[in-house]
Structures are given as structure tokens and as C-alpha cells.
Amino acid sequence: MAIRVSSTVPGGADVVADIERRSGERVSACYQCGRCTSTCTGAFAFDYPPHRIMRMLQLGQVDEVLNSRTAQICYDCMTCSTRCPMNIDVANVIEHAKMIADERGIEGDEKEIRLFRLAFLKNVRRHGRLHEARLLTWINFRSFRPFNDLSLVPLILRRKKIHIVPPRIKNRQEVHRIFREINGGDK
Ligand code: SF4
Ligand code: SF4
Numbered sequence: 001m002a003i004r005v006s007s008t009v010p011g012g013a014d015v016v017a018d019i020e021r022r023s024g025e026r027v028s029a030c031y032q033c034g035r036c037t038s039t040c041t042g043a044f045a046f047d048y049p050p051h052r053i054m055r056m057l058q059l060g061q062v063d064e065v066l067n068s069r070t071a072q073i074c075y076d077c078m079t080c081s082t083r084c085p086m087n088i089d090v091a092n093v094i095e096h097a098k099m100i101a102d103e104r105g106i107e108g109d110e111k112e113i114r115l116f117r118l119a120f121l122k123n124v125r126r127h128g129r130l131h132e133a134r135l136l137t138w139i140n141f142r143s144f145r146p147f148n149d150l151s152l153v154p155l156i157l158r159r160k161k162i163h164i165v166p167p168r169i170k171n172r173q174e175v176h177r178i179f180r181e182i183n184g185g186d187k
Contacts, residue, residue, distance in 0.1 A: 015062040015100065023096040029086045030054040036080035036090045046070040050080050050090050057093070066101040070094065072110040099182075115142055125179045128172035132162035 020027055030051070037049035047069040048056065056065050065071060071094060080090040098117075107114060116139060123135045140148050156162055169175075 013060045015066075016057050016060060019057065019093060019096045019100065022099075023089070023092045025088050025090075025093050026086075027054060027057045027088075027093060030058065030084075030088055031086065033085060035083045035085065039079045039083045041077055041079055042074060045073060050074075050094065053094060053097070054088075054090065057097075062097075065097050066104065066106050067108055069108065069110060071097045071101055072108045073113055074098070112143065115139060121179075125175065127166050128169040128175045129167050131166040133164055134166065136162075 016027055019025075032051055032055060034051045036054070037043055037051040040046075040050050043049040048064075050070070053065055053068070053070055056062075074091065074094045076091050076095060078089075078091045081088070081092065084090055101108070102114075102118065119135055119138050119142070120130070123138070124130055127134075136149070140146050157164075
């Protein structure tokens, strides 16, 4: 039996409907068996385990979800998604909560993790694949630590672990198309 999504906060149900529409997942189908949480490799560091995130969304408690540490630091290992008896891609639901939090400018307490995630996505979107040198430089400047790990640069270059010149890939427009699709075709 599907659980009816209600709103305990104004607009809560709208956000949940948005997450369901964008992710294609049925939050309402979760019946709180807890298997996602029992296999979650990151739950020990979360404020809310994944099954509680699902329940909070069902109740329309979106502010708590969007501001949660869980939505900031879940690292998409997808273990939870493979174990859900209702075939809900829980990681996908949390990922979309994360995206909506980003769109709303919610920084949360894990600012460095958010900074890295946004910088990573921006970098891949721009180059078609990761350009590590630009990513590291960007993060250092944005976190006001321009010389962070600078002493490692000669070693990294000598071992050819990163490239100074951005990589060139074929069909970069395909990567752009994927990003456009994920963002609902708005960019
Ligand atoms: S995707 Fe996130 S919530 Fe799911 S098991 Fe991995 S860390 Fe836990
Ligand atoms: S495994 Fe699926 S049905 Fe069970 S609590 Fe998690 S999301 Fe809900």
C-alpha cells in the first residue's frame, strides 16, 4: 500500500512532487522496511539515515531534508538502491534533494564537501571530463587557501598524475546534453 504524501510545512508536498517528477522515483511507495539503512555504508555519519529521509519526504518535511547532513554527504554508492524491495532508487532521491538544496543556495554545515561537489560537476561539464589541475586550483582559491598542498605539485607532475592542459574528448556536446537533461533542460 502506498503511503499518501502530505505536507506538514507549506509547499512541502510540492517539493516532494518535484523530486518524484525529476528523479522518476516513487517516494510514496516506501513502506519503511529499513533495508536501505541497514546496508548504508555512510549512515554512521548522517544525521538522518536513508529510511528516515524517505519518511520525512512523505511527511513533507522538506526543510529538514534539504538542510540535512545526509543530503550533503551521501556519496551515491547506491548500496541502498540495490536493496530496496520496492525498487526505489534511494540514492537518486537523495541526489535530487541535494540538487534542489543547491538550487536554493542551501550551504549546510558541510561547506567544503558542497564546494568540492559543485566544483567537480562544473569542471566535468566544462571539459567533458575532469581537469584535475583546474579543479584543485579553483578549490584552493574558493576555500581561501591558495597554497594548500602546493608542495605536492612537483611530485604529482613528475608522476604525470594530472595534466596542465585541459583534456580534449570527442563528443563533448554529449556531456553537455546529459547535464542539460539532468537539469530539466533549463541550461
Ligand atoms: S547512496 Fe548514500 S544513502 Fe545510499 S547507501 Fe550509499 S551513502 Fe548510504
Ligand atoms: S529499502 Fe525501500 S521500502 Fe525499505 S525503507 Fe528504504 S526506501 Fe523504504
